[in-house]
Amino acid sequence: MASGEFTIEDLRRILHEAAGESDGADVDVGTMDTEFIDLGYESLALLETGGRIEREFGITLDDSTLFESPTPRALIEAVNARLTVREPS
Amino acid sequence: MTSRAVVTGIGVVSPNGFGAEDYWAATCGGKSGIDRVTRFDPSRYPARLAGEVSGFSAQDHLPSRLIPQTDRMTQLALVGADHALADAGVSTGDLPEFGMGVVTASSCGGFEFGQGELRNLWSKGGQYVSAYQSFAWFYAVNTGQISIRHGMRGPSGVLVSDQAGGLDAIAQARRLIRKGSDLILSGGVDASICPWGWVAQLAGGRLSTSEQPDRAYLPFDTDAAGHVPGEGGALLIIEGAEAARRRGVTRVYGEIGGYGATFDPRPGSGREPALRKAIEIALDDAELSPEEIDVVFADAAAIPELDRVEAMAITEVFGCRGVPVTAPKTMTGRLGSGAAPLDVATALLAMRSGLIPPTTNVTLAPEYDIDLVTTLPRRTPVHAAVVLARGQGGFNSAVVLRSIDWNGPKEGNEHGIR
Structure with a gap:
């Protein structure tokens, strides 16, 4: 759950819950650098996914962070950066 | 054209x-x-x-x-x-x-x-x-x-x-x-x-x-x-x-031949409800006379006052028991915006089969002088149908559907339309 690190498995699970499974390639180690749009997820799917990540991990992702993280790797890094900032508390 | x-x-x-x-x-x-x-x-x-x-x-x-x-x-x-x-x-x-x-x-x-x-x-x-x-x-x-x-x-x-x-x-x-x-x-x-x-x-x-x-x-x-x-x-x-x-289409269900829509007068005005007018506009639009219509799919509100308005409109346009009337929506309930398109589909299937599906469970009240098809489907050729629908707040709409002899001999520009 919301402890420690945000992983590729977390992203895949939340993406599926939020926006369903894409017909194309799934999010995994092989598609870390493929843009979400090419994986079949448009901006609204990311907005919904971002909202669920915020709720589950207790962080805040502003819209610009979401849209400046066009790939799974970038989004995972952005989420983990916020988790690290939060850690000391 | x-x-x-x-x-x-x-x-x-x-x-x-x-x-x-x-x-x-x-x-x-x-x-x-x-x-x-x-x-x-x-x-x-x-x-x-x-x-x-x-x-x-x-x-x-x-x-x-x-x-x-x-x-x-x-x-x-x-x-x-x-x-x-x-x-x-x-x-x-x-x-x-x-x-x-x-x-x-x-x-x-x-x-x-x-x-x-x-x-x-x-x-x-x-x-x-x-x-x-x-x-x-x-x-x-x-x-x-x-x-x-x-x-x-x-x-x-x-x-x-x-x-x-x-x-x-x-x-x-x-x-x-x-x-x-x-x-x-x-x-x-x-x-x-x-x-x-x-x-x-x-x-x-x-x-x-x-x-x-x-x-x-x-x-x-x-x-x-x-x-x-x-x-x-x-x-x-x-x-x-x-x-x-x-596109090479080989099978056509029918044509959307006419349409009329009216809005009811303000409640209490004493003026006539506008459903009859909607039917007349649709028939004019389709260039068909009431005698040429083989079946009417009723809105069928099941509110006595509204049933009266509808029965009267049908009787005034088509004459007393002048046309078979049906409401198969007694088997589905009223589907909101889905009801009338389903009636249109049903009317087109009735044309294909020469069968008018029934209004189930209903015994026609003596005050309505309409030919309501009840209990069992009625076998009869259907070349033209009217579908009626009303919306809460005073909306009245009527559509006329007409059969087409799509694969029959072509008459000039008419594409074999009856």
């Missing part, structure tokens, strides 16, 4: 039949889809019966990506659209995307989805509201989702006039065909059997509170006391006759 609007495909999702053939068999067999509500516990509500599309699982029919972003009505509409396109033999990828449009009707939007998100808002807070709420509840969402799924990017829209909207949408499709679109997917599917949708309908004061499925919705009967709501509807593929010829 403006193009004739012909129906080449039918998709049905109805409480008593999934798919046009299943629905048609059920409807001619008098099979009802009305029963106690199962989508929520109705025990604390005064109305407890509905026509539900039972056994429908969106996952079986639609891609996973579409499920989290769609209300049940949209899921049913997407499946109905798939059926209609398949029935018409249309591969949307092979046709110019701006030549195809989508015009649906909606009476209330995605209530069930909206209810869930409103509950999230007041019980948990704004962060818990789905981003998809931004459009999933929308009146226009069925049109939008069908358009996106099939790449139909031509003129599109939504009509909102309660139950009359189902005919208004089909008339708009015809208008767009006349303006040069090749193909318009049109009709309506509604589904709001959820507590929020239920209380909204209860507030309208027209729901039957009977708990007997075969006694709850009795239009034109002395025991008429409101209607049973239902979910579902029909979607049609409407094409310009020339475009259909170009």
Whole structure:
């Protein structure tokens, strides 16, 4: 759950819950650098996914962070950066 | 020359039949889809019966990506659209995307989805509201989702006039065909059997509170006391006759021949309700006389005052018992914007089969001088049909459908139209 690190498995699970499974390639180690749009997820799917990540991990992702993280790797890094900032508390 | 609007495909999702053939068999067999509500516990509500599309699982029919972003009505509409396109033999990828449009009707939007998100808002807070709420509840969402799924990017829209909207949408499709679109997917599917949708309908004061499925919705009967709501509807593929010829279409159900719409005078004005006028406008538009109509599909409100208005309008236009009248919606309940498109589909199937499906459970009240087809289907050739629909607030619409001898000898420019 919301402890420690945000992983590729977390992203895949939340993406599926939020926006369903894409017909194309799934999010995994092989598609870390493929843009979400090419994986079949448009901006609204990311907005919904971002909202669920915020709720589950207790962080805040502003819209610009979401849209400046066009790939799974970038989004995972952005989420983990916020988790690290939060850690000391 | 403006193009004739012909129906080449039918998709049905109805409480008593999934798919046009299943629905048609059920409807001619008098099979009802009305029963106690199962989508929520109705025990604390005064109305407890509905026509539900039972056994429908969106996952079986639609891609996973579409499920989290769609209300049940949209899921049913997407499946109905798939059926209609398949029935018409249309591969949307092979046709110019701006030549195809989508015009649906909606009476209330995605209530069930909206209810869930409103509950999230007041019980948990704004962060818990789905981003998809931004459009999933929308009146226009069925049109939008069908358009996106099939790449139909031509003129599109939504009509909102309660139950009359189902005919208004089909008339708009015809208008767009006349303006040069090749193909318009049109009709309506509604589904709001959820507590929020239920209380909204209860507030309208027209729901039957009977708990007997075969006694709850009795239009034109002395025991008429409101209607049973239902979910579902029909979607049609409407094409310009020339475009259909170009595409090599070999089977056409019929033509959208005429349309009329009126608005009732202010209540208490003493002026005549405007339903009769809507029928007359539609017949004029179709250039048909009342004698040429073989069946009327009634709106069938099952509110005595409204039944009286409708029976009188039919009698005034067609004469006493001058035309067979039917209301197969006694087997489905009233489907909101889906009701009239389903009646249009039923009328076209009646033309194909030479069979008028019955108005089940009803014993005609002696005060109505109409030839109501009850109990069993009636075998008779159907070349032209009138479908009526009314919407709460004073909407009246009428559509005239006409058969076409599509594969018969061509007469000049008329494409073999009778």
